[in-house]
Amino acid sequence: MKKILVTGAVGQIGSELVMALRERYGNDNVVAAGHKTPPSKELLESGPFHYINCNEISSLQEIVKKYNIDTIYHLAAILSAVAEAKPQHAWDVNINGLYNVLEVARENKCAVFTPSSIGAFGPSTPANNTPQDTIQRPNTMYGVSKVAGELLCDYYHKRFGVDARGVRYPGIISNATLPGGGTTDYAVDIYYEAIKNKRYKCFLKKGTFLDMMYMPDAIKAAIDLMEADPSKLKHRNAFNVTAMSFDPEKIAAEIKKHIPEFEIEYDVDPLRQAIADSWPNNMNDSAAREEWGWKPEYDLAKMSKDMIEVLSKKLNRK
Numbered sequence: 001m002k003k004i005l006v007t008g009a010v011g012q013i014g015s016e017l018v019m020a021l022r023e024r025y026g027n028d029n030v031v032a033a034g035h036k037t038p039p040s041k042e043l044l045e046s047g048p049f050h051y052i053n054c055n056e057i058s059s060l061q062e063i064v065k066k067y068n069i070d071t072i073y074h075l076a077a078i079l080s081a082v083a084e085a086k087p088q089h090a091w092d093v094n095i096n097g098l099y100n101v102l103e104v105a106r107e108n109k110c111a112v113f114t115p116s117s118i119g120a121f122g123p124s125t126p127a128n129n130t131p132q133d134t135i136q137r138p139n140t141m142y143g144v145s146k147v148a149g150e151l152l153c154d155y156y157h158k159r160f161g162v163d164a165r166g167v168r169y170p171g172i173i174s175n176a177t178l179p180g181g182g183t184t185d186y187a188v189d190i191y192y193e194a195i196k197n198k199r200y201k202c203f204l205k206k207g208t209f210l211d212m213m214y215m216p217d218a219i220k221a222a223i224d225l226m227e228a229d230p231s232k233l234k235h236r237n238a239f240n241v242t243a244m245s246f247d248p249e250k251i252a253a254e255i256k257k258h259i260p261e262f263e264i265e266y267d268v269d270p271l272r273q274a275i276a277d278s279w280p281n282n283m284n285d286s287a288a289r290e291e292w293g294w295k296p297e298y299d300l301a302k303m304s305k306d307m308i309e310v311l312s313k314k315l316n317r318k
């Protein structure tokens with residue numbers, strides 16, 4: 001039986017991944033770990049929860065030993081916009097935290113899932129149909145930490161045999177927990193504002209195309225990759241995965257099909273616009289499809305329908 005630790009369990013992806021893993025492997029076999037933010041009632045009552053600081057290796061070590069952990073989903077990280085505002089802190093969390101996780105994994109023979117990102121690419125990367133193996137010269141601290149993380153995970157696999165795996169996530173859209181300080185967050189906020197106020201002021205300009213994915217597919221990607229036959233994996237730590245690519249106008253047009261009064265306006269934030277401009281428009285994810293059968297379920301239309309249904313109920317608008 002698997003014994004899993006999820007760091008960053010209170011975050012946007014972690015909070016939903018923990019519940020999916022508990023459903024699959026049993027509540028008591030999935031330990032959720034947060035840093036400071038208190039967990040939801042659902043997270044707390046459905047299985048073990050601990051506060052740990054990935055920058056203190058002893059706190060990681062203690063939980064891994066206590067529960068005999070064999071797999072770590074390491075989601076604790078700083079997102080792109082916050083990383084640009086606090087680059088030193090972002091390096092510390094994204095790199096030193098990952099290093100500690102890999103060290104504990106090496107000593108305790110754990111498998112490790114680490115998300116990389118579209119942020120691991122930069123302005124000199126081909127922006128369209130971005131290949132799996134290509135130029136990676138990001139110009140943000142987030143990107144620097146993601147490329148270094150990919151390389152570190154590859155190194156721990158090659159040098160120490162740690163079963164490290166990962167994907168390059170695009171922007172993740174979800175309706176349970178809000179993302180914290182990313183550049184793609186607009187694609188989550190826009191649904192909340194469309195339902196609440198029928199208007200959204202977008203901080204990215206029209207024509208800014210980025211890869212995106214709905215949360216159920218993001219969770220499926222993580223679990224499927226960790227369950228994949230290792231002999232088939234050539235790109236262990238940084239598979240491009242995407243489900244759709246759109247710009248603010250395209251998502252607004254899709255929302256309008258459900259909420260005809262909806263209007264988008266623009267108030268561009270130069271910091272996040274510059275970050276978005278340095279990222280791909282759309283990635284090629286054929287390596288993930290070939291090596292472990294990646295196939296997303298949600299496109300923009302299917303996701304929008306679901307987001308609007310779920311959020312309308314949640315926000316009591318129907």
Ligand code: SER
Nearest residue numbers: 079080117182183184
């Ligand atoms: N969603 C992330 C961000 O915007 C990208 O990986 O920071």
